Amino acid sequence: MDASRANNKLFGPNRFKLGVFSANCDGGLTMSLAPERWRADWDDIVAMTRIADEAGLEFILPVAKWRGFQGKANIYGRSFETLTHGAALGALTQHIAIFFTVHVPLVTPTFAAKAIATIDHVTHGRAGLNIVCGWNQEEFDLHGVTIDQDRRYEHGLEWFRVWSRLLEGGPEFDWDGEFFHLKRLQTDPVSVQRPWPVVMSAGFSPKGRDFAAQSADVLFTTMSELDQAPALLANISTHVARYDRRVDIYTMSHVVCRRTRREADEFYHYFAEEMADAEGQSYYRRQRGPVVKDAAGNEIRRPRVNRFMRASGKRYDGAYPGAFPLVGTPDDIAADMAQMCEMGLSGTSVAFLDYLKEIPFFVQEVLPRLRCLGLRHAA
Template sequence: MEIDRQRNPLFGPNRFKLGIFSANCDGGLTMSLAPERWKADWDDIVAMARIADQAGLEFILPVAKWRAYQGKAKIYGRSFETLTHGAALGALTQRIAIFCTVHVPLVTPAFAAKAMATIDHITHGRAGLNIVCGWNQEEFDLHGVTIDQEARYDHGLEWFQIWSKLLSGGPEFDWDGRFFKLRRLETDPLSVQRPWPAVMSAGFSPKGRDFAAQAADVLFTNLTQVDQIPGIITDVDSYMANRNRSISVFGMSHVVCRPTRREAEEFFHYFAEEMADTEGQDYYRRMRGTSAGSGASTVVRPFDSRFNVTTGKRFAGAYPGALPLVGTPDDIVAEMAAMSGHGLAGTSIAFLDYLKEIPFFVQEVLPRLEREGLRHKQAG
């Protein structure tokens, strides 16, 4: 089937793509008690999204959360649901791709097809789906749903097959599968993007990567040090080769960018070490451990960044699995250039306070990335 996604900037010309991650949730991408942390007020989210849109960033990626991490800060206790969040931001932006994160055990493929087609029409072809198969059982207890840790990616793949077949168009069909027994499936309108909107997956276990190799256009993966990237790329490529497909690999980063390296490192130490919500991070690590049934990756090392390694401190207020980009604009660009050189197509970015910090990033980092040849100047 012919692929037409020309309006989606995720497939645009920039060599190293950037997107805003987790701004629909309080705390953003931190586990910190710092009072400066992101509050996720709707008007602030809109203002930040418009800055990112006008600056030419490629995507906005929200997190689907249903309850807080159980620490003192109650990070993620406040969050906006991602399909309605996506529809609203899609109507308020002009160029940026708008992703919706969907837990497949909670949303039927027919509902998701209708919802994603709606958002794709609102955005004139800028919608994207982030498929999440589920890992934290305590969140699903709220819905009365039990996750089968061993079968969750098999369930997710069948869900994707139904969803994508619906949006591909054609006559109505029945589905008699392992997880779904469905009758007279059809949807109208179809998505603007053909054959369906862009798909992202964030699995980093072997089963997660094999799922991405079959279903996703983009794999969003954990890494905490730049030197992990070649091993990750090699591992992902092996899954792609098995499926005769290619995929773009993105990292996840937290940015602390200041005029001087000392300012940046002192601020990172303040919110991620001095003000760390260690209980919240302990909860995350404990619950993540229960989802290891799909097989832990041998490529990604424990959640240690260069700050943990060089100082011996925990930096527990930093999000596990995120790469800290901490320093001057030149430092940030140098690390992003290294990420690109090792094969990453881009990274998501987050800030302690998105609205306060993104203007400096746009003003100082983006022009430097353009001069490095990693990005093109945004047309007016």
């Protein structure tokens, strides 16, 4: 690893990396009407991030959103823009890596290079780019931009190539590609991390996996049950093998950690089933990206059904699709994470119904267990 990346915890020694996802948005990572749900108040975001920072978590990852999921809760209706959110949090923290989720069709690679280099200097090398190519046209209507659903990953790859070459530095260059025709490209300062800051890509489809294999250090993807991990990882590794690169795989999880399993199960049932915002969930399903197909043209189902849904036959519409339920006692959660790590996942994001209220118990009870299991070191 290049020494310039030593300050970025994504490259640190923990075998199983952890970060907080989606706390920049109202509702966090749920579709629940529960009144206890996250409201994305700025001071709460800062207080929660400082706890994560001091506890040694690896990263903060915000969602890029321009319109809510409608429904009664209008989850995501209120959200903080991710580059400005990251710059502020970067100045208020010491150790944690700060990601920005950037929509390729909305931000030019030259703007993103300068903005991210700026934050990489503010944070002394803790910046991270999460590239997303867009899926919900209604969010792009606010910008007058149309997503090219068939070619969004080709566009994303060319965007990444311009962005990364800018940050590599060197003499001015022109770019005459398929999507970009740019003159006399340069940016100064370049990033602290060399050749550029850590890159994550969030996607699920074969094209998304291939994109990550060519551009990202981390592929952030979804898995609803632990037994899906081997097939998921085997498929992703076929993409990565084509490019002779290393890509770590993280999944996204929702944590309900309580003293007893019963308490945890009941709380998950409360916010995700009893208080589900079914209208928000229907909006998501209606708007969700194009149908995903494999190379043979077969439709691939996105993972959605988790063990709670399977056991009860209920929909748990208040849970975010694809968020793995880490629900149980601190021992249960540490054991699930150990299994994820054993299967080859390099990390997971965590989310909570109320991040600020729930993260202290997670930090106090789960992190020491992960240390005992050899998955993580002390902060």
